[in-house]
Amino acid sequence: MSEQFKVGDRVRWNSRTGSVxxxxxxxxxxxxxxxxxxxxxxxxxxxxxxxxxxxxxxxVHRADALKRLG
Structure with a gap:
């Protein structure tokens, strides 16, 4: 199962223009x-x-596209 996140969590994801x-x-x-x-x-x-x-x-992303910061 992928990591679960909640409202307010700081995350990073990849976009066409790079890391966001x-x-x-x-x-x-x-x-x-x-x-x-x-x-x-x-x-x-x-x-x-x-x-x-x-x-x-x-x-909008699924959990597997996100990485928690901090």
Whole structure:
């Protein structure tokens, strides 16, 4: 099982432009839509909405794409 995160955790992830740091703002455990796309998730495999420190923009990732900071 992947690492579990919570709102407020500081994380790093990779994007097209390189490594990005930010904060988890939401934890989704049921399917939802984000930017016009259906995101599939569950209690066992949540997805995390993260806010970039550099741009204040949001993205959604699975736990295996995130690395806890600190």
């Amino acid at each position: 740091t930010g904060e988890i703002t939401e934890v989704h455990t049921a399917d939802f839509e984000f930017m016009g796309r259906r995101r599939l998730c569950s209690e066992d495999e949540p997805q995390y909405k993260v806010r970039s420190d550099a741009t204040d923009l949001h993205a």
